Amino acid sequence: MSHLLDVKGLSIRFGGVQAVNKVDFHADPGEIVGVIGPNGAGKTTLFNIITGFYSPDEGTMIFDGHNISGLKPNALTRLGMARTFQSVRLFNAMTVLENAMVGQHTRTKAGVWGALTRSSKTKSEEDRIRERAREVLAFFGDRLSGREDALASDLAYADRRRLEIARAMATDAKLLLLDEPAAGMNPAEKDGLISQIGRLRSELGYSIILIEHDMPVIKSVSDRVVALDHGEKITEGTYDEVSTNKQVIEAYLGKAAEESHL
Amino acid sequence: MTPELRRSVRQGLIGGAVVLYLASVGMLVAFDARAIITNVVNFATVLIVITFAAFGYLAGRPGKGGEPAQPFLLAGAVTGAVAGATVGVVAVLVDFLITGLEWDVRSMWTSVSPTLMELLSFGQSPIVGALLMTLLGFTAGLAAGSLHLATTITRKVILLGLMAFVFGALGAPLFKVMLDGMHIPNRWLFDRDGLTITGAIVLFAAFGLARLGSFRVGGPRQALLKVPGTSEKNLRWVISVLALLGIAVLPWIVNDFVSDVLGFVGLYILLGLGLNIVVGFAGLLDLGYVAFYAVGAYSVAILTARSSYLVGGSVTAPAVAGYTNFWVAVPITILIAVVIGVAIGAPVLRLRGDYLAIVTLGFGEIIRTLVLSDWLKAKFGGPQGLTEVAAVPFFGLNTRDPQILYYLIYAFAGLALFISYRLKTSRVGRAWAAMREDEDIAEGMGVSVIKYKLLAFATGAAVGSLGGAFFAAKLSVANPGSFTLLVSINVLAVVVLGGIGSIPGVVVGSLVLVGLPELLREFGEFRLHIYGAILIAIMILKPEGLIPDKRRALELHQPDHQPEKSVLSAEATEGIQ
Numbered sequence: 001m002s003h004l005l006d007v008k009g010l011s012i013r014f015g016g017v018q019a020v021n022k023v024d025f026h027a028d029p030g031e032i033v034g035v036i037g038p039n040g041a042g043k044t045t046l047f048n049i050i051t052g053f054y055s056p057d058e059g060t061m062i063f064d065g066h067n068i069s070g071l072k073p074n075a076l077t078r079l080g081m082a083r084t085f086q087s088v089r090l091f092n093a094m095t096v097l098e099n100a101m102v103g104q105h106t107r108t109k110a111g112v113w114g115a116l117t118r119s120s121k122t123k124s125e126e127d128r129i130r131e132r133a134r135e136v137l138a139f140f141g142d143r144l145s146g147r148e149d150a151l152a153s154d155l156a157y158a159d160r161r162r163l164e165i166a167r168a169m170a171t172d173a174k175l176l177l178l179d180e181p182a183a184g185m186n187p188a189e190k191d192g193l194i195s196q197i198g199r200l201r202s203e204l205g206y207s208i209i210l211i212e213h214d215m216p217v218i219k220s221v222s223d224r225v226v227a228l229d230h231g232e233k234i235t236e237g238t239y240d241e242v243s244t245n246k247q248v249i250e251a252y253l254g255k256a257a258e259e260s261h262l
Numbered sequence: 263m264t265p266e267l268r269r270s271v272r273q274g275l276i277g278g279a280v281v282l283y284l285a286s287v288g289m290l291v292a293f294d295a296r297a298i299i300t301n302v303v304n305f306a307t308v309l310i311v312i313t314f315a316a317f318g319y320l321a322g323r324p325g326k327g328g329e330p331a332q333p334f335l336l337a338g339a340v341t342g343a344v345a346g347a348t349v350g351v352v353a354v355l356v357d358f359l360i361t362g363l364e365w366d367v368r369s370m371w372t373s374v375s376p377t378l379m380e381l382l383s384f385g386q387s388p389i390v391g392a393l394l395m396t397l398l399g400f401t402a403g404l405a406a407g408s409l410h411l412a413t414t415i416t417r418k419v420i421l422l423g424l425m426a427f428v429f430g431a432l433g434a435p436l437f438k439v440m441l442d443g444m445h446i447p448n449r450w451l452f453d454r455d456g457l458t459i460t461g462a463i464v465l466f467a468a469f470g471l472a473r474l475g476s477f478r479v480g481g482p483r484q485a486l487l488k489v490p491g492t493s494e495k496n497l498r499w500v501i502s503v504l505a506l507l508g509i510a511v512l513p514w515i516v517n518d519f520v521s522d523v524l525g526f527v528g529l530y531i532l533l534g535l536g537l538n539i540v541v542g543f544a545g546l547l548d549l550g551y552v553a554f555y556a557v558g559a560y561s562v563a564i565l566t567a568r569s570s571y572l573v574g575g576s577v578t579a580p581a582v583a584g585y586t587n588f589w590v591a592v593p594i595t596i597l598i599a600v601v602i603g604v605a606i607g608a609p610v611l612r613l614r615g616d617y618l619a620i621v622t623l624g625f626g627e628i629i630r631t632l633v634l635s636d637w638l639k640a641k642f643g644g645p646q647g648l649t650e651v652a653a654v655p656f657f658g659l660n661t662r663d664p665q666i667l668y669y670l671i672y673a674f675a676g677l678a679l680f681i682s683y684r685l686k687t688s689r690v691g692r693a694w695a696a697m698r699e700d701e702d703i704a705e706g707m708g709v710s711v712i713k714y715k716l717l718a719f720a721t722g723a724a725v726g727s728l729g730g731a732f733f734a735a736k737l738s739v740a741n742p743g744s745f746t747l748l749v750s751i752n753v754l755a756v757v758v759l760g761g762i763g764s765i766p767g768v769v770v771g772s773l774v775l776v777g778l779p780e781l782l783r784e785f786g787e788f789r790l791h792i793y794g795a796i797l798i799a800i801m802i803l804k805p806e807g808l809i810p811d812k813r814r815a816l817e818l819h820q821p822d823h824q825p826e827k828s829v830l831s832a833e834a835t836e837g838i839q
């Protein structure tokens with residue numbers, strides 16, 4: 001079986017910082033891959049390259065059979081990739097429902113003419129967008145569905161994180177890239193998230209790549225874990241293999257033990 | 263001196279300084295001649311009282327640094343009295359310099375006329391005048407301070423009543439013409455250029471009571487819904503129909519001059535709606551929007567003017583007829599505007615915010631200098647521009663008549679409103695909004711930023727060029743002098759004042775920004791002074807605009823709360839996180 005996402009020899013440098021260094025990485029259909037590494041390891045940068053926000057200095061990237069090097073983020077969304085952001089970036093002055101509706105953008109067509117005439121075709125497309133948006137909001141229960149008309153900025157922090165995932169789901173992606181979805185959540189919320197990520201795969205068939213500092217979350221959801229440090233992939237394997245790897249322990253002890261992420 | 267007292271005194275000194283400033287620039291003397299209530303009180307006095315009262319009111323408010331509110335009455339009275347005393351003392355001093363020391367104060371301070379001195383001392387001796395001024399300040403401040411004791415509703419009712427009465431009086435000449443036009447007897451209401459006493463009381467009471475009544479039932483909307491047989495749905499219909507009727511009869515109840523002004527308001531509505539698409543919907547700050555106004559005007563001029571090179575005419579020797587008529591010219595004009603919109607948009611796609619603003623400003627100037635240039639003089643007529651632009655043919659009606667052209671302009675403004683509404687609430691509008699909120703993330707969610715930016719520039723250009731087209735047909739000329747940077751700024755001000763992104767805001771913004779200066783025309787040189795002051799006041803009191811876009815308003819009033827963000831990514835300020 002070919003990989004859903006397959007990147008090879010990915011490197012990027014910012015001034016003096018080699019943020020990502022010759023990283024080989026893949027994700028298979030239906031797989032949940034966890035990405036770990038201390039602060040500044042290059043995890044988010046890796047996401048930024050894969051999703052087209054940065055163009056790498058070197059490396060090849062294949063997604064779902066397409067060569068995606070040089071494609072813009074919007075083209076990648078159309079191909080079936082969607083992501084969330086570590087620092088929660090919603091469209092704050094738009095409503096919860098509208099945020100999710102934007103996700104449907106690449107799956108719909110209506111342009112200026114459709115908007116002006118509001119033909120029956122445009123109307124039914126609009127209905128479809130709304131329906132799909134409601135569907136992804138409903139995945140998170142009443143927390144988002146009950147507040148469709150609230151502004152995104154009015155949501156509680158954890159709900160803002162959930163809405164980001166919902167918006168990514170609404171793009172009808174094959175692969176979701178989640179950047180620290182559990183950050184800032186309390187233990188109960190984390191438990192909810194763990195089961196939701198599981199359902200995203202088992203019920204809805206998404207493949208997922210997940211950056212997370214929270215080891216219990218990584219442990220419960222990942223099929224495979226990739227560890228980065230200083231921009232390099234230091235090891236890869238099951239959670240148990242990676243968490244007992246000497247280099248990984250050193251990387252964390254050396255850098256972030258005091259932050260008690262482990 | 264307690265801190266509270268010190269604050270009151272400080273506010274009072276500032277208030278006094280404001281009145282002295284008004285006197286220095288000559289405003290008080292100029293407004294002395296303008297009645298508010300004929301033979302009772304004039305605008306100069308009202309201006310002084312309003313200043314004292316405003317500072318008296320402010321002094322009683324809780325301070326910014328969380329200082330508690332002061333005893334309102336005392337704070338207001340002290341502030342008012344200090345302000346009045348400041349004015350009085352200065353007046354006494356100046357009088358002493360003039361009469362006592364025989365200094366020629368006027369040679370340095372030109373506005374110190376006998377009229378001003380008399381005005382400031384209420385026609386009494388300087389000392390008595392100063393005492394009276396202090397008393398006036400005290401009373402005004404006390405009254406304003408006592409407003410804090412009233413409930414919010416009472417306060418709003420009183421303020422609205424007062425505003426109705428002042429604006430009613432200022433607009434008296436205009437309203438009188440309108441009422442006369444409709445043969446409504448109005449001698450009991452207006453007396454020459456002011457109100458009668460009855461008129462003042464009636465205006466105050468009518469607006470105050472109407473506001474009070476609507477509060478009782480929970481706002482004007484609820485009040486209307488209480489009328490038997492009305493529902494949310496047919497209420498909207500009724501309001502729309504009434505608005506249409508109002509627009510339709512308006513030219514006939516005002517004079518030609520006002521119709522003309524309303525025509526310009528309509529042009530600004532067109533321009534404002536166009537720019538609102540670019541700035542309000544898509545979030546692209548365009549300071550060169552006048553370019554499309556010019557493109558519209560010049561395209562129509564070249565296609566329809568008798569002085570156009572297309573028909574071998576010139577300003578001095580116009581041809582017999584223009585190349586084609588307005589209605590053929592308009593679609594061509596829109597096409598040209600769209601092409602130029604995209605051409606200007608394309609090179610600035612990568613620019614954001616301030617950079618975009620500066621570059622578009624440059625483009626606006628380039629268009630103006632191009633039509634002004636000697637190089638293209640044969641085509642655009644240089645500084646003189648193109649004259650003899652044909653009137654809009656419309657079933658044989660005389661469309662040079664402002665009352666007739668008015669309807670055409672408003673028909674197109676209505677079309678632009680429709681287009682704006684439809685776009686805003688569509689997939690396209692959502693993509694624009696997403697882009698405006700966060701360009702990177704919008705792209706990440708699949709919005710092609712390039713496509714939607716160009717689309718915004720093109721749509722905005724098309725709507726704006728319509729404004730230009732009517733402008734040329736209205737004035738029958740297109741010349742570079744009409745397309746200065748000031749136009750871009752004014753249109754942007756219309757959009758901002760009304761509320762960025764708000765469609766009704768553009769209409770109200772145009773009325774205020776284009777209509778108000780005309781209403782103030784009788785104030786001559788102080789017109790722009792007052793106008794500026796009003797703009798500042800509006801933006802301080804309603805930073806989100808007069809009719810804010812629902813979303814923007816909420817945004818402004820609620821600080822973006824992302825408490826954990828800073829903790830999570832303390833150093834994550836660069837790039838996309």
Ligand SMILES: Nc1ncnc2c1ncn2[C@@H]1O[C@H](COP(=O)(O)OP(=O)(O)OP(=O)(O)O)[C@@H](O)[C@H]1O
Nearest residue numbers: 014017019038039040041042043044045046836837
């Ligand atoms: N746009 C940029 N310009 C310059 N340097 C950058 C940029 N983006 C990332 N970096 C640098 O690259 C390195 C990796 O950063 P990255 O954000 O990928 O780390 P991370 O693994 O996501 O860390 P964290 O766990 O804190 O989110 C850091 O040293 C960072 O400062």
Ligand SMILES: [Mg+2]
Nearest residue numbers: 043044045086
């Ligand atoms: Mg990161």
